[in-house]
Amino acid sequence: MAQNILFYLAAVMAVATTSMVVITRNAVYAVLYLIMSLFAVALVFLSLNAPFLALVEIIVYAGAIMVLFLFVVMMLNLQGQRGDEATKRPTRRQMIVPGALALLLLILIVVSLSAGTPAATNAALSDPKLLGELLFTKHYLGVKLSGIILLIGTIGGLHIGRGGSIPSTMEKPIDDVTH
Amino acid sequence: MGPIGLQHYLVLGAILFVLGVIGIVSRKNAVGILISIELMLNAANINLIAFSRYSNKPIFPTTMPEAAYMDGQVFAIFVIILAACEAAVALAIILNLFNMFGTIEVDDADTMRG
Numbered sequence: 001m002a003q004n005i006l007f008y009l010a011a012v013m014a015v016a017t018t019s020m021v022v023i024t025r026n027a028v029y030a031v032l033y034l035i036m037s038l039f040a041v042a043l044v045f046l047s048l049n050a051p052f053l054a055l056v057e058i059i060v061y062a063g064a065i066m067v068l069f070l071f072v073v074m075m076l077n078l079q080g081q082r083g084d085e086a087t088k089r090p091t092r093r094q095m096i097v098p099g100a101l102a103l104l105l106l107i108l109i110v111v112s113l114s115a116g117t118p119a120a121t122n123a124a125l126s127d128p129k130l131l132g133e134l135l136f137t138k139h140y141l142g143v144k145l146s147g148i149i150l151l152i153g154t155i156g157g158l159h160i161g162r163g164g165s166i167p168s169t170m171e172k173p174i175d176d177v178t179h
Numbered sequence: 180m181g182p183i184g185l186q187h188y189l190v191l192g193a194i195l196f197v198l199g200v201i202g203i204v205s206r207k208n209a210v211g212i213l214i215s216i217e218l219m220l221n222a223a224n225i226n227l228i229a230f231s232r233y234s235n236k237p238i239f240p241t242t243m244p245e246a247a248y249m250d251g252q253v254f255a256i257f258v259i260i261l262a263a264c265e266a267a268v269a270l271a272i273i274l275n276l277f278n279m280f281g282t283i284e285v286d287d288a289d290t291m292r293g
Binding site for chain 2: 003004007011014015018019021022027030031034037038041044045047048049050052053056057060061064065068069072073075076130131134135138139142146149150152153154156157158160161
């Protein structure tokens with residue numbers, strides 16, 4: 001029963017926040033809703049007896065990748081000048097919905113982590129130690145390939161994002177007189 | 180409400196995946212498209228972990244019988260690693276796009292159009 005409640009709450013929240021990611025036009029709001037959606041998906045992982053994956057989802061996805069997104073969105077300043085809005089303190093009315101959502105997520109995560117994972121068909125399913133053993137024995141080739149891919153990603157990101165190699169003629173969009 | 184079965188998770192994954200597809204086709208903002216790709220990767224993760232939870236027998240025999248049911252979780256970890264890499268490289272490309280065109284609307288970057 002606990003798994004039922006957890007799953008339905010998390011699923012409804014995931015679908016709702018993901019819809020908001022697609023609907024909203026503001027890129028900053030989209031990223032923030034995506035963080036909410038990732039938390040909800042982490043709860044779905046918890047209901048699937050995968051606590052390690054749930055925490056990786058929160059730490060790596062919501063913590064690292066989404067901050068990278070937010071950094072780029074804010075650096076590009078896509079919404080025009082919004083300086084006053086960024087420095088203004090939010091009013092109490094603006095705090096209600098995000099505060100309530102965050103509180104609900106916190107309560108759900110704490111409750112489901114402290115109550116133990118719901119009835120498992122196999123007790124070993126939720127053991128992070130076994131997951132690590134499996135990862136570094138049977139799927140060791142995948143670990144090596146992941147390392148290579150991360151290295152390639154780092155070098156590629158550095159090379160592409162380095163800047164300075166762009167010809168000056170390309171800095172402005174080329175006016176296409178033919179259309 | 181009956182017990183939660185595999186199909187519940189598959190339906191949730193399908194809904195999130197379709198929302199990601201809608202985001203990709205409806206957005207013209209490069210960052211928005213990247214966000215939608217992340218949504219789709221997440222939906223795939225839900226499917227992988229759900230299959231690993233509800234699978235009855237291991238696909239490959241292993242020396243650790245109790246860990247044989249966790250293959251899906253390992254694949255989900257790999258998907259998250261790939262998503263991290265992809266996000267870093269794609270954001271670098273978007274920064275370059277912004278430097279070249281002064282915008283990240285994908286419709287404005289049409290220099291290569293025939």
